[in-house]
Amino acid sequence: MSAEPVAAELVERRVILPDQRIDAFHAPAIAVSARAGQVLQVLLADDEGLVVRRAFAINTVDPSTGVISVHVAGPARADALARLRVGDRAPLAGPFGRPFEVDPRTTHILLIAEGAAIGRLRLLADEALREGRQVTVLLGAQSARDVYPSTLLPDEVEYVVATVDGSLGHPGSVADLVPQYEAWADQAFAAGSPALLGKLAALSASRLTRMGVAKLGRRRGAAKVDPPGSPSARRKSFLQVVVELDVACAAATCLGCVVDGHAGLLRACREGPVFAATELSLETVA
């Protein structure tokens, strides 16, 4: 069912914001195949011996050293992982889930995130830059003190911030920034609350009309329909979203991680956590 866990050493811990940190593990077996959008699971028992598989977005990967990092958000008291010290080992399993798919023709990538959800997109910036693409990150936060540090992003990334209280960058929602970049971007990738994803899906659906792009004639290959959930369907989608996976069996047995899809319920651990925005009924939760 699931990948065999490996005992991985915690090699670095960086607190980046209140209740947010980056934990880096030496886990070559996972690092070698990890891709942006996927998760790994930490199989630590709580004080009562209960192992709850917790999934974390893969934040960065260095296949040359075998180091893989995860972005951990939330109060440390609720987190068995927080009790680990650098040098300790923890059972990790993964990578799990379907990754982001970037169209080979894409040259400009827009990453849109809200708060700590930036951790679910961070690796995609590295992958895109390595393949010679230009990357802009739009980040929304409550206030300046919640903004993801720019030093954690590669220098080549354009980084634009919106804060709800107006203390830094654009005052308001990160979704307000998106129309300025729609013409520039070939594809967009988003992580955040259901409300944000719903807004972005609506923007994406009306994008061509708002941009005044007419559909003339028939595009080559337009008649071919990619099966929902397939890598090609995601690759051809302008907007891909990654949903949060927290508690899950990662084996599609517990049905604890479902999301609403147009064709019925989808299991984030099996059919996701990355979806083409058009696969999900996001407007119903927006």
Added chain:
Amino acid sequence: MGGSGEALAAPVPSVPLDLSVDLGSGLFLRNPILVASGALGYGIEAEDDLAPERIGALVTRGTTLRGRTGNPAPRMARTPAGLLNAIGLHNPGLAAVLERFAEQWARWPLPVILNLAADNVGEFAEMARRLEGVLGIAGVELNLSCPNANRGGTLFALEADSAAAVTTAVRRATALPLLVKLSPAAPDPRAVARAVADSGADAISAVNTLPGLVLAADRSRPALGAAYGGLSGPALRPIALRVVHEIATSVRIPVVAMGGVTTLSDVLDFLAVGAQAVAVGTAAIGDPGLPARLADELEDECQARGLSSHLSLIGTAQGHRPGNPSARGAEYRP
């Protein structure tokens, strides 16, 4: 120094070990460790980790007559020492389950007990009827923590007469071994247990989850899409232990205990309060190999104690039998 001590230690004599359990109506388990309903779906998905040849039985996900899409997301939240879940009986329906899985279950080296859920007595009985003669189904477990549509939505498991009515109807509909799963929220679990025992149940499963609530991080709403969920895991264990203790002293049919089992010590606790068998639920979600390991550990424990079976471990803590139900009163009503 240590070597001479080891050489002098007498080896523990090996005795033939019999861990088998008779749950009634011909349902024999090779050992008293089961997988509880909901933990590993229909088992097929987790077969590699499950080790079906080493555990007593698998109880499936709750299954309804017609398919259900379940509750809105999120469906699961962590709690101190447990989980809160509101899956909402998400399942493809009885016919689809039998078509997809029964043939494979028939080839498995362990009994599969199908957990049934419905919102009226007729539907419970109809499902039971459809299982007659189906290969691969070793027994049924009735999930009585469902709202009774004919009694204003009160859970079947909270009232002795409702629980008895379902049990009687299903007993008439099938000769399959019949387990009835009770709720820890019942004001008097002993009365419900006696009612289902008198109505033809072969065994009682105790306990189901207990309703609870977890809030979202910003406290603006419940964390779960369905608002309330069922609490499971070690947080539930003392309550489960109390209910099993009460039930096991009240009925003569076997009790299969569950509620926060994560270690051999928990298994021994439930046997001590009178359970004949013990099921692993929440802990198996994160660790599907745990039930098989616990079965091995129980075997080792019995051998280390020089026992020929686990029977002498059952009921050792029943010396003090409460005279009155411990959970009587409005404070236990949901």
